[in-house]
Amino acid sequence: AVQLVESGGGxxxxxxxxxxxxxxxxxxxxxAAMYWVRQAPGKGLEWVARIRTKPxxxxxxxxxxxxxxxxxxxxxxxxxxxxxxxxxKTEDTAMYYCTAVGFAYWxxxxxxxxxx
Amino acid sequence: DIQMTxxxxxxxxxxxxxxxxxxxxxxxxxxxxxxxxxxSGKSPQLLIYAANRLQDGVPSRFSGSGSGTQYSLKISGxxxxxEGDYFCLQGSKFPYTFGAGTKLELK
Numbered sequence: 756a757v758q759l760v761e762s763g764g765g766x767x768x769x770x771x772x773x774x775x776x777x778x779x780x781x782x783x784x785x786x787a788a789m790y791w792v793r794q795a796p797g798k799g800l801e802w803v804a805r806i807r808t809k810p811x812x813x814x815x816x817x818x819x820x821x822x823x824x825x826x827x828x829x830x831x832x833x834x835x836x837x838x839x840x841x842x843x844k845t846e847d848t849a850m851y852y853c854t855a856v857g858f859a860y861w862x863x864x865x866x867x868x869x870x871x
Numbered sequence: 872d873i874q875m876t877x878x879x880x881x882x883x884x885x886x887x888x889x890x891x892x893x894x895x896x897x898x899x900x901x902x903x904x905x906x907x908x909x910x911s912g913k914s915p916q917l918l919i920y921a922a923n924r925l926q927d928g929v930p931s932r933f934s935g936s937g938s939g940t941q942y943s944l945k946i947s948g949x950x951x952x953x954e955g956d957y958f959c960l961q962g963s964k965f966p967y968t969f970g971a972g973t974k975l976e977l978k
Binding site: 816852 | 905913914915916917920926958960962965966967968969970971972
């Protein structure tokens with residue numbers, strides 16, 4: 756069965772950095788584009804970042820709201836995808852979900868809270 | 872970016888009632904539309920993909936339809952376990968975009 760397990764969330768202050776991770780299993784990770792999607796408390800879903808596969812040069816894409824501050828990366832040898840979040844803002848407070856296989860599968864999420 | 876307008880924002884249905892939720896895209900998305908259910912405190916679960924294809928394991932009372940810019944999700948016979956939030960997602964053009972969601976409650 757497909758499993759996506761996020762980790763690394765927590766409470767940080769504005770302008771600080773945080774790196775969250777997602778461990779994937781149950782599918783051929785190296786063949787799958789991976790995504791991060793977030794959901795602010797009581798709000799809807801927002802796509803954050805995308806990373807493609809090796810044949811696609813690991814191309815990355817970002818929502819305008821995080822461009823220049825967030826970096827998505829992957830380690831195919833470990834079936835892991837990461838989101839490095841720098842210069843965090845209070846509006847980045849959200850549950851962050853890892854998703855794969857065309858958004859068919861989602862992890863349980865990891866909560867990132869940005870507050871002074 | 873493609874805008875997804877979802878309606879209604881909230882809905883209250885009686886047990887056994889048939890309900891519909893709509894999503895309208897700002898341009899043709901060629902049936903590249905998915906529907907998700909999200910229960911409180913849980914991650915979204917895929918119900919429908921490619922506008923009308925039922926995801927494995929999803930009850931047959933859920934169905935999707937539509938084309939072009941107009942899409943709908945129908946629940947034929949509301950059940951207590953159907954309470955939750957429902958979102959549409961367009962996968963036609965990057966960046967993929969979500970509808971704002973519909974909160975469905977049992978009356």
